[in-house]
Amino acid sequence: SHVLTQPSSVSVAPGKTARITCGGDNIGSKSVHWYRQKPGQAPVLLIYYNKDRPSGIPERFSGYNSGNTATLTISRVEAGDEADYYCQVWDGNSDHFWVFGGGTKLTV
């Protein structure tokens, strides 16, 4: 399947933990990547290959992928984490080889 389903919005209080899901048919068999996009800015890579963080991304951001759901977890949420978050999958064996989820607006 080439559809990735994200909740349109998630709300969390400062200091709490936010979980943003990305659902897809057997997505656990694929590599999932996560981006953050703040208003008026370009996206930024947060997590690649399900759980790896690029240099400069805090340990508060973590990823997990299994079954039909991938999850981005943001611990100790800060006001500056308010943004849109997108999951993305690359599948070289599919016509729809690069798919973004619809995005989740995180409100702090």
Place this chain on the structure above:
Amino acid sequence: EVQLVQSGAEVKEPGESLKIACKGSGYDFSGYWIGWVRQMPGKGLEFMGVIYPGDSDTRYSPSFQGQVSISVDTSTRTAYLQWSSLKASDSAMYYCGSGGSAAPGYFDNWGRGTQVTVSS
């Protein structure tokens, strides 16, 4: 430091042609996939296509196949996104991103975006 510098905002009329650019620096430009993403006003990210500068292998999203053309000039380290006949619905922000070497995978670096406005 890896940088992707995109060309400036464009205002065009329907039916006109357009080519926007993304110049890479700070990395082996020929050895990494580079691609384009559309973001319509208030909407999410849409993958358009990618190109491997080393051999110009180009892959398009089915949604954009035949609608746009992606090319590259390795001598200037620049990737391009081109339209032959713009429509009002092409009005959007366009981002370029650099991906992996063996496969596009994901974009670990992004340009700041090029705003395209198509209006009569």
